[in-house]
Amino acid sequence: MLFLFLVQTSLFAQIDMSGRCYYPEFDTTANNNLLFRLENNNFLKNNEYFGNYAEGYTLIGFSLQPSLMYYAGRRFRIKAGVHLTQFFGESGFTDVLPVISAHLKATKRFEIIMGALSGDVNHNLIEPMFNPEYQYLRPVENGLQFLFNSYRFTMDTWIDWEQFITWGDTIPERFTAGFSSKTNITNKGSNIELSVPVQLLAFHQSGQISDYNDLSYSLVNTRLGVTLSGDVGKGFIQKVWLDASYLGYKELSGPYGIGFESGHAIYPVAGVNYKYGQLMMGYWYADNYFALKGNPIFQSVSNYKENFYNRYRNVGTIKFKFTRTYMKELTFNAGFEAYYDFSASQFDYSYGVSIIYTPNFKIAEFSSR
Secondary structure, eight states: OOOOOOOSSOOSSSOOOGGGOOSOOOOTTOTTEEEEEEEEEEEEEEEEOOSSSOOOEEEEEEEEEEEEEEEETTTEEEEEEEEEEEETTOSSOSEEEEEEEEEEEOSSSEEEEEEEOSOGGGGOOOTTTSOTTHHHHSOOOEEEEEEEEOSSEEEEEEEEEEEOOOTTOSSOEEEEEEEEEEEEOSOTTOSEEEEEEEEEEEEEEEOTTOOOOSOOEEEEEEEEEEEEEEEOOSSSEEEEEEEEEEEEEEEEESOOSSSOSEEEEEEEEEEEEETTEEEEEEEEEEESOOOTTSOGGGSSBOSSSTTOBOSEEEEEEEEEEEEEEEETTEEEEEEEEEEEETTTTEEEEEEEEEEEEOOEEEEEEOOOO
């Protein structure tokens, strides 16, 4: 079984998504409190893709997750609610999903979550491995998660159980497991930070007790990187950074049916953090790279053209993000992303905005026993 770990700060190889995170951090001061929490995400993401690897489309709508949270002492929290998603233009809700999450703060640095996880963009996975749009398309991950957070080492291990089977089912078992970690080499307080991110994402589809016609496969994507960043000051420009990543793809069992069983890629990136966000530029070179849940614009096969394949990819990337926090519970995000395929002389781009509101309201406080 795979163990994966979450980084709770930016991994720099992509635009920082922390402004889009709305999973509630564990509040150790809220013991014995019953809270009402509202998680509201209003979003627009428009992909102007014209190449052979991904079609253009627009995601516009909102999600709403009302829930009750009860802190049973200083170590345990139970959260129960419902997640609603609607894409504008549909007559009803796209998703109506129950949300039950049991969160145990086992120690000061180690946490365990069962049920609805701190998922999607909270995992901080690099975009070629995991498309951030899953926050809109599959907003609730259910399973088991382990979190560890210290200055020297941060990690997230999780398994997202996507499809359950029982005896005689005609559908396969399906789950995703992940590993994301960052190790800081330099000491805390230094203006220069050197760190090593490690990420792994595995997908499995099979099932011994069901009878189905779908493919059986196990696929793995990996990333090993090195990041060097330097603090500039507290003015408009605050940090500059360089990141270099080596990514891999491997069929552990299959075949999956794309014509190759393994591949790799490199992704050097340079960026600047300014007062309200980030600007980054990168170069993507891939040789037979595929990621089932990654952004298809980075891959060697098309996600909509049957049998379209190009072994080598050469893509330049530019990304810009603006984030403004108006109060602790209210965040506005805007971003622009551009991709230039040097081999095909093809320019694709996307842009998006979101308003995220996540207030907590105290309902009652119970005396401890």
